[in-house]
Amino acid sequence: MALAYELRCxxxxxxxxxxxxxxxxxxFSPLEVHCDLEAARGSFTREKIxxxxxxxxxxKALLPVPEDYVPATPAGWTxxxxxxxxxxxxxxxxxxxxxxAVCLPxxxxxxxxxxxxxxxxxxxxxxxxxxxxxxxxxxxVAAQAARLGLKTYILVPSDLEPAKILxxxxxxxxxxxxDGNYDHVNRLCSQIAERYNWGFVNVNLRPYYAEGxxxxxxxxxxxxxxxxxxxxxxxxxxxxxxxxxxxxFKELIALGLVEEKEVRFFGAQATGCSPISTAVKTxxxxxxxxxxxxxxxxxxxxxxxxxxxxxxxxxxxxGWAEDVSDVEIVSAIQELAETEGIFTETAGGVTTAVxxxxxxxxxxxxxxxxxxxxxxxxxxxxxxxAGAYEVERAVRPRLSDFExxxxxxxEDRAILEGASVR
Amino acid sequence: MSVKVLLPNAFQKHTDGTKEIQSSAHxxxxxxxxxxxxxxxxxxxxxxxxxQVRRFINFYVNEEDIRFLGNEKYxxxxxxxxxxxxxxxxxxxxxxxxxxAPSQLCCCSYCGQEECSCA
Ligand SMILES: Cc1ncc(COP(=O)(O)O)c(C=O)c1O
Ligand SMILES: [Zn+2]
Numbered sequence: 001m002a003l004a005y006e007l008r009c010x011x012x013x014x015x016x017x018x019x020x021x022x023x024x025x026x027x028f029s030p031l032e033v034h035c036d037l038e039a040a041r042g043s044f045t046r047e048k049i050x051x052x053x054x055x056x057x058x059x060k061a062l063l064p065v066p067e068d069y070v071p072a073t074p075a076g077w078t079x080x081x082x083x084x085x086x087x088x089x090x091x092x093x094x095x096x097x098x099x100x101a102v103c104l105p106x107x108x109x110x111x112x113x114x115x116x117x118x119x120x121x122x123x124x125x126x127x128x129x130x131x132x133x134x135x136x137x138x139x140x141v142a143a144q145a146a147r148l149g150l151k152t153y154i155l156v157p158s159d160l161e162p163a164k165i166l167x168x169x170x171x172x173x174x175x176x177x178x179d180g181n182y183d184h185v186n187r188l189c190s191q192i193a194e195r196y197n198w199g200f201v202n203v204n205l206r207p208y209y210a211e212g213x214x215x216x217x218x219x220x221x222x223x224x225x226x227x228x229x230x231x232x233x234x235x236x237x238x239x240x241x242x243x244x245x246x247x248x249f250k251e252l253i254a255l256g257l258v259e260e261k262e263v264r265f266f267g268a269q270a271t272g273c274s275p276i277s278t279a280v281k282t283x284x285x286x287x288x289x290x291x292x293x294x295x296x297x298x299x300x301x302x303x304x305x306x307x308x309x310x311x312x313x314x315x316x317x318x319g320w321a322e323d324v325s326d327v328e329i330v331s332a333i334q335e336l337a338e339t340e341g342i343f344t345e346t347a348g349g350v351t352t353a354v355x356x357x358x359x360x361x362x363x364x365x366x367x368x369x370x371x372x373x374x375x376x377x378x379x380x381x382x383x384x385x386a387g388a389y390e391v392e393r394a395v396r397p398r399l400s401d402f403e404x405x406x407x408x409x410x411e412d413r414a415i416l417e418g419a420s421v422r
Numbered sequence: 423m424s425v426k427v428l429l430p431n432a433f434q435k436h437t438d439g440t441k442e443i444q445s446s447a448h449x450x451x452x453x454x455x456x457x458x459x460x461x462x463x464x465x466x467x468x469x470x471x472x473x474q475v476r477r478f479i480n481f482y483v484n485e486e487d488i489r490f491l492g493n494e495k496y497x498x499x500x501x502x503x504x505x506x507x508x509x510x511x512x513x514x515x516x517x518x519x520x521x522x523a524p525s526q527l528c529c530c531s532y533c534g535q536e537e538c539s540c541a
Contacts, residue, residue, distance in 0.1 A: 011476075022510050023432055023478070023508045023509075023510065024432075025432050025435055025467075027467060027470075027476060028432055028467065028476055028478055028479055028508040029476065030478065030510060183487065186510075187480075187482060187485075187505070187507060190507050190510065191505070191507070194430065194431045202510070203510055286477060288489075289487055289490070303480070303487060303509075305509045305510040
């Protein structure tokens with residue numbers, strides 16, 4: 001059976017049969033999977049999708065896998081939540097959160113991309129897979145490769161958060177810490193992928209990997225009752241996710257599943273690593289690489305592979321990009337947890353702080369239907385909150401002691417609030 | 423003065439398989455000219471319609487992105503190792519063969535040696 005997808009060069013349009021290849025041999029530009037929408041028309045309907053499964057694989061007809069592919073891991077299908085309490089804090093009236101902090105199996109949206117990448121790794125016959133990672137991808141590759149019985153080599157910058165290192169090693173993956181930043185790691189992986197016959201999910205399998213991010217977009221549309229929002233706020237590292245959400249919306253419009261609409265895309269970065277937001281702000285049509293320095297390590301890519309496409313997608317949509325400081329990132333993590341009960345990692349702090357700023361600056365109107373994409377879980381970056389909370393003294397298990405404790409607290413609060421103590 | 427230049431797999435179709443060259447170029451513009459002179463077949467692929475070197479091609483000197491070193495203004499030093507890598511490149515190009523056969527390429531498996539026997 002012929003597959004309903006192939007590789008296509010994003011610049012010159014040259015097509016390639018499905019192979020583990022990420023760049024065009026004619027113009028050295030990135031390749032992208034092109035799905036045959038006509039072939040999917042019959043099987044990609046609201047009714048068929050509603051039949052499930054309750055995972056990202058409900059959209060299998062528009063993912064680059066064979067029709068009879070049976071997924072081993074049910075990633076995705078995460079909650080879309082109304083966020084009224086956060087909204088009222090930041091001057092929004094119609095704000096939703098796409099909560100991939102609870103994406104399974106490893107608590108970030110990277111589980112989606114890895115599902116598609118590893119499906120293709122198996123199809124191509126790789127017995128060893130790997131990636132260069134800022135952390136979340138490492139976790140996702142390690143977990144899903146374990147389930148598929150694949151050997152793994154995972155390369156990360158040496159300063160990665162301990163939780164992300166442990167969350168890779170526990171699955172039996174071979175983790176290699178590289179003395180350098182992500183861009184050094186990624187360059188090395190390019191060289192390794194040319195020499196070793198391994199399936200690197202974000203290098204030679206990158207076109208397939210990237211398609212997995214479309215499922216964030218499909219889910220948002222379906223969960224909004226098959227309509228598109230006015231705005232998307234999305235964190236950016238390599239810049240792939242934001243472009244693929246846009247691609248997903250375009251496909252849904254082409255297939256008539258949602259009404260046509262120009263969704264504005266807003267990109268979020270940390271100021272300490274903001275090559276894409278800088279390009280958007282300055283109107284540059286190229287990306288000036290940066291040396292990252294931010295606590296948002298998952299977004300710390302100084303030379304983003306899809307940066308130019310992300311900047312273009314944002315500009316063409318009428319959106320904008322912003323970047324925020326490390327202090328703002330930490331406050332935003334706390335604010336999201338306090339208002340909506342969602343504990344996100346530093347990347348989600350970036351997204352939340354940027355969302356707040358976009359409302360404050362009037363870039364997003366209060367009444368707009370806006371979806372902000374929370375892409376990772378706070379339990380992986382607890383070091384960002386080190387020192388944020390005092391360790392309280394232990395209270396004796398006696399009611400009178402507890403009452404004294406409450407009294408103390410009330411007084412402390414009153415002092416803090418500048419009121420006089422009774 | 424001489425620098426070692428490593429070319430990516432993607433170039434090899436246009437360089438008759440040459441992976442590595444020694445160059446006496448003093449800087450990046452000279453190096454690009456030298457590569458184009460040595461491999462005329464590569465020239466049309468290396469530049470876009472406006473004659474600019476394509477933006478997805480990155481140059482590294484001793485592990486560092488040349489843009490951090492001054493880009494075109496950086497003077498090569500004797501013994502520098504220059505890496506040419508398209509963004510997110512990697513993988514073994516099928517070299518015109520439309521079928522991909524993992525066993526024909528690079529290392530077959532885990533050991534990573536080019537001529538490995540652990541298949
Ligand atoms: C939690 C989280 N959010 C967002 C991103 C950004 O994704 P992309 O590289 O597709 O821009 C990453 C990537 O590493 C991530 O780990
Ligand atoms: Zn091309």
